[in-house]
Amino acid sequence: MGLARYLNLYVALWKNSVTREMSFKGNFLLWIVVEILWFGLQLCFVSVLYAQTDSIGTWTQWQMVLLVGASNFIQQLYQAFFLTNCTNLSELVRTGKLDFLLLLPVNTRFLVSLRVVDLGAFVNALLAVCVMAFAAMKLHLAPSAGQLFGFAALCVVGIMIHYSLMFILATICFWTVRAQGIVWGYYNLFNIARIPDEAFRGAFKAVFTFVLPVLLVSNVPTRVLADTLASWHSWALLLGVGIAWSVISEWFWRVSLRRYTSASS
Amino acid sequence: MKKYLHVVNVGFQSNLQYRFNYLARTLFSFIPLFAMLSLWRTIYSGNAAAGGHSGFTEAQMVFYYLLVAVVDVFTAVNEDDWQIAADIREGAISQFLLKPVDYLWYRLCLFVAGRIAFVAMAAVPLAVFIFFCRGYFLAPPSGLAFGVFLVSLVLTALLQFFISYAMAMLAFWLLEISTLVFILFAFEYLASGHLFPLDVLPSGIKQILFLTPFPYQLYFPIQVYMGKAAGLDMWRGLAIQTLWVVAAYGLACFMWRRGVKKYSAFGG
Numbered sequence: 001m002g003l004a005r006y007l008n009l010y011v012a013l014w015k016n017s018v019t020r021e022m023s024f025k026g027n028f029l030l031w032i033v034v035e036i037l038w039f040g041l042q043l044c045f046v047s048v049l050y051a052q053t054d055s056i057g058t059w060t061q062w063q064m065v066l067l068v069g070a071s072n073f074i075q076q077l078y079q080a081f082f083l084t085n086c087t088n089l090s091e092l093v094r095t096g097k098l099d100f101l102l103l104l105p106v107n108t109r110f111l112v113s114l115r116v117v118d119l120g121a122f123v124n125a126l127l128a129v130c131v132m133a134f135a136a137m138k139l140h141l142a143p144s145a146g147q148l149f150g151f152a153a154l155c156v157v158g159i160m161i162h163y164s165l166m167f168i169l170a171t172i173c174f175w176t177v178r179a180q181g182i183v184w185g186y187y188n189l190f191n192i193a194r195i196p197d198e199a200f201r202g203a204f205k206a207v208f209t210f211v212l213p214v215l216l217v218s219n220v221p222t223r224v225l226a227d228t229l230a231s232w233h234s235w236a237l238l239l240g241v242g243i244a245w246s247v248i249s250e251w252f253w254r255v256s257l258r259r260y261t262s263a264s265s
Numbered sequence: 266m267k268k269y270l271h272v273v274n275v276g277f278q279s280n281l282q283y284r285f286n287y288l289a290r291t292l293f294s295f296i297p298l299f300a301m302l303s304l305w306r307t308i309y310s311g312n313a314a315a316g317g318h319s320g321f322t323e324a325q326m327v328f329y330y331l332l333v334a335v336v337d338v339f340t341a342v343n344e345d346d347w348q349i350a351a352d353i354r355e356g357a358i359s360q361f362l363l364k365p366v367d368y369l370w371y372r373l374c375l376f377v378a379g380r381i382a383f384v385a386m387a388a389v390p391l392a393v394f395i396f397f398c399r400g401y402f403l404a405p406p407s408g409l410a411f412g413v414f415l416v417s418l419v420l421t422a423l424l425q426f427f428i429s430y431a432m433a434m435l436a437f438w439l440l441e442i443s444t445l446v447f448i449l450f451a452f453e454y455l456a457s458g459h460l461f462p463l464d465v466l467p468s469g470i471k472q473i474l475f476l477t478p479f480p481y482q483l484y485f486p487i488q489v490y491m492g493k494a495a496g497l498d499m500w501r502g503l504a505i506q507t508l509w510v511v512a513a514y515g516l517a518c519f520m521w522r523r524g525v526k527k528y529s530a531f532g533g
Binding site for chain 1: 289290293294296297299300303304306307308311312315316318319441444445447448451454455460461465466
């Protein structure tokens, strides 16, 4: 009953999103172009970096391309499912439209988090896969089924971490109402997810590994794929921190929701 | 003139409302900045010959990104383009067609006010950050270069503003301009030297980029400050930058005139 009902609901939400996107076809395509340009910019940056040197730490050029690809893949999938919804939450609170969602006989967090699907992001995620495949070819990688599974599973963990962290930031709007700036601030963290972990040291590395694990999110799956993982510690850490943040975000959501007093009443 | 000063004043005060937002934005922007510095430091420590092609030493590379952050605080267009586009879409510009206030100058005043407010809010965290990196900060090569740098900084801000203004005018014809703004921004990000100093590029590509206005939106004033554009190069660059400002102003006015002809007021 439960799961099937939610699946049905989600299919309906998808249909809605398709209809919405198709009513602005030009814009839909242009957004894909925008994302491709920014992705190209990052790849261009990699080639500029490796015109100066042969390796960053132990990372070679095509390994870093693999990393940029993986980071983009995770970011695009995150964007496809969650980003618009996270940034919209403060608007729902400000206008009081959240009332309407609270009244529905469905888990509110499910609705708030998954209402809108950004279909263009799937196209860009696919492009990221192509870039990764090309980089893997250049590296002469032949990942085993186990490696591919590990990569995919860790990507899911990465997406859940991005989602949990951003959802916490979005939930701050129950306290300050205008939280959109804070949510966009998180975008800066995406920027460091695609930099090789070996470029960092000291407190910065510790914070962004153990507390806000953005340095693990795409580095660890890439290392699994490129077979450069030093030990199982890092993926266990990624998983552990991921679970911790999911639990915290659910707790924070419940606490925050109690503060909701709707608009104009 | 007095009315425009009033606009600056009001704009400054309304911008201060968002001081927390500005502070948060500045603090958040240090994260990628710091990451960029770490990345380059790792490259230089792994390969001593890394600066051979670009002529940048490790210290200069770090300093370059610090200067980008400083110049950005003073000159970047923040939300002006979105607001202008919204004004057009929602019909708020109708009143300017009746009042003896020019919309372009009105927006320019708001832009200046916004920058003053932003500088005021970002000054403290930025100063702290610079303090920690003080070892990398270099003095400009001469008083003259510093003077030219300041002039160029103003021109940079004007160029950024006029280009964004002209871009926002597209809202007269299009419902959604955010995609186009982001496409332009992507080119600016690369070609203005935001992502890396243009010297690391092959010289052919660099020369092509210098035919566009983009390097004059950020890269040129930094070049002057670092003494990489000196003597004749500096004056020629300044002249070209001035020309681009005039051209962008002309384009902005042209777009406005064409747009107003097309304009039929929201709901009218």
